[in-house]
Amino acid sequence: MPTRQLTVLGGHPTGAAATARKDRWWVSPLTTLVVLTVFSIYVTWAAFQGDNYYANPYLSPLYSPVLYTDPSVPGAAPIAHAWIGAWPSWWPSFLPASPALLILFFPGVFRFTCYYYRKAYYRAFTGSPPACAVNPVAGGTYRGETAWLIFQNLHRYALYFAVAYIFVLYYDAFISLFRNGELGIGVGTIVLFLNATFLAGYTFGCHALRHLVGGGMDCMSCGEKTARYGAWKRVSWLNARHPNFAWMSLFWVGFTDVYVRLVSMGVITDLNTWTN
Amino acid sequence: MSTRTFKIWRGDSHGGEFNEYDAEVDEGMVVLDVLHRIQALQANDLAIRWNCKAGKCGSCSMEINGRPSLACMTRMNTFGPDEVISVQPLKAFPVIKDLTCDVSWNYEQNKRIAPFKPKPRGRDGEHRMYQQDVDRVQEFRKCIECFLCQDVCHVVRDRGRKDAFVGPRFMIRLASLEMHPLDDDDRVPEIKKEYGSGMCNITKCCTETCPEHINITDNGIIPLKERVVDRYYDPLARLARLFAGRKVRTKTRSEEQSR
Numbered sequence: 001m002p003t004r005q006l007t008v009l010g011g012h013p014t015g016a017a018a019t020a021r022k023d024r025w026w027v028s029p030l031t032t033l034v035v036l037t038v039f040s041i042y043v044t045w046a047a048f049q050g051d052n053y054y055a056n057p058y059l060s061p062l063y064s065p066v067l068y069t070d071p072s073v074p075g076a077a078p079i080a081h082a083w084i085g086a087w088p089s090w091w092p093s094f095l096p097a098s099p100a101l102l103i104l105f106f107p108g109v110f111r112f113t114c115y116y117y118r119k120a121y122y123r124a125f126t127g128s129p130p131a132c133a134v135n136p137v138a139g140g141t142y143r144g145e146t147a148w149l150i151f152q153n154l155h156r157y158a159l160y161f162a163v164a165y166i167f168v169l170y171y172d173a174f175i176s177l178f179r180n181g182e183l184g185i186g187v188g189t190i191v192l193f194l195n196a197t198f199l200a201g202y203t204f205g206c207h208a209l210r211h212l213v214g215g216g217m218d219c220m221s222c223g224e225k226t227a228r229y230g231a232w233k234r235v236s237w238l239n240a241r242h243p244n245f246a247w248m249s250l251f252w253v254g255f256t257d258v259y260v261r262l263v264s265m266g267v268i269t270d271l272n273t274w275t276n
Numbered sequence: 277m278s279t280r281t282f283k284i285w286r287g288d289s290h291g292g293e294f295n296e297y298d299a300e301v302d303e304g305m306v307v308l309d310v311l312h313r314i315q316a317l318q319a320n321d322l323a324i325r326w327n328c329k330a331g332k333c334g335s336c337s338m339e340i341n342g343r344p345s346l347a348c349m350t351r352m353n354t355f356g357p358d359e360v361i362s363v364q365p366l367k368a369f370p371v372i373k374d375l376t377c378d379v380s381w382n383y384e385q386n387k388r389i390a391p392f393k394p395k396p397r398g399r400d401g402e403h404r405m406y407q408q409d410v411d412r413v414q415e416f417r418k419c420i421e422c423f424l425c426q427d428v429c430h431v432v433r434d435r436g437r438k439d440a441f442v443g444p445r446f447m448i449r450l451a452s453l454e455m456h457p458l459d460d461d462d463r464v465p466e467i468k469k470e471y472g473s474g475m476c477n478i479t480k481c482c483t484e485t486c487p488e489h490i491n492i493t494d495n496g497i498i499p500l501k502e503r504v505v506d507r508y509y510d511p512l513a514r515l516a517r518l519f520a521g522r523k524v525r526t527k528t529r530s531e532e533q534s535r
């Protein structure tokens with residue numbers, strides 16, 4: 001059986017990222033590279049700010065749920081919003097006092113281990129391969145996801161947390177219908193509801209969820225109208241649109257934080273129906 | 277009718293080079309038609325494997341302008357008017373002559389897979405299954421074994437890891453057996469350890485290339501990877517099995533025999 005002997009016959013170009021393709025195959029990985037880099041830089045910056053993440057009644061999704069809050073910081077959530085309470089004294093002084101740092105880990109891991117994003121960043125960031133029928137960027141022995149990338153298999157655990165976050169974000173959207181007890185609606189309310197919905201579309205189309213709700217069974221219905229088969233069909237519908245929801249929700253999470261931040265800083269005015 | 281330039285790789289296992297041919301192209305032609313015209317008028321010894329000319333036999337797999345494609349399904353009007361069209365044999369398999377490759381490695385992989393093992397018959401003496409439960413398996417039955425997915429998969433094509441991965445076509449065959457409601461065999465340990473589900477990094481070129489539009493990655497390989505996760509990488513599932521006293525195979529048949 002041939003093992004590592006690579007064919008060079010057939011006129012196929014050799015060398016990193018070489019290809020006989022003539023189309024602009026690099027557009028897609030380059031776009032992914034730029035968008036994911038810009039998003040990561042923005043989210044990291046925003047998470048380290050620790051201020052202006054709350055504009056009554058809107059809470060930025062990058063800071064939700066708020067476990068601890070320091071209400072003296074400008075644009076911080078009020079103490080009633082914190083799940084645990086006031087900012088803890090044990091927090092190390094070299095880290096900024098930002099509630100985002102306590103909660104962003106789980107959605108971060110969910111996206112990082114996502115079957116769709118793996119495709120996107122293996123292509124764009126590691127060039128493994130950069131595009132179809134294009135030579136890989138790096139040489140060396142390829143071991144796929146059997147070596148250190150084996151942690152990708154924990155995606156379903158990241159999913160459990162991600163599902164909980166969907167409920168939290170819908171709760172945030174729901175309470176943003178009330179400002180100081182008065183029922184109303186603002187542009188921010190719509191932004192928050194769309195954010196939770198895009199994230200729900202992304203999360204409930206997860207490949208691991210598709211397996212867990214029924215895909216793991218060989219006989220999902222066995223001729224009956226089972227809830228398992230129905231759930232699998234619905235998750236499959238979302239799963240076929242997983243990349244679309246992945247990008248829409250990524251963009252919208254970033255946009256929502258920008259919107260809440262700008263309203264909180266007083267740079268823009270939120271159009272709304274509240275009178276108080 | 278117009279004249280188009282083709283750059284065709286000519287050679288055998290000892291080496292070769294690109295030769296240029298100018299060919300008359302009529303409206304409605306596909307690349308295979310033009311190759312046949314070149315064969316008839318200019319290069320009688322040009323080796324091409326083909327059969328049905330309808331995208332159903334999977335014989336005329338080659339690389340056209342660098343993309344693994346079926347020559348009979350690549351229409352000439354998809355190219356620019358002055359575009360030189362390059363045609364090469366598949367990269368992942370040894371060249372026999374010109375555009376034909378020795379794809380027998382694939383048949384060797386197929387033989388390694390444990391065949392369908394039916395469950396015992398029901399009380400009425402019948403085997404029963406339901407259409408909605410076999411829908412997803414039937415998608416995989418569309419495979420025409422053109423081996424374009426094997427050719428485009430970087431693990432097989434560029435990484436030289438034919439020793440560790442059977443390739444997308446056979447992950448699909450495994451999925452069609454594993455997900456079958458009437459199949460009674462368990463191939464999960466082999467899928468992980470022998471057929472190499474972990475070698476796939478789900479970059480989806482097989483899915484993008486498949487001329488039958490089988491959703492190889494999302495519907496076949498990822499569900500198999502998730503079944504491997506159930507068995508090997510889910511600590512809570514393992515605990516649950518421990519408490520329920522439920523035993524599952526984690527060793528392959530060859531590991532069991534060598535004990």
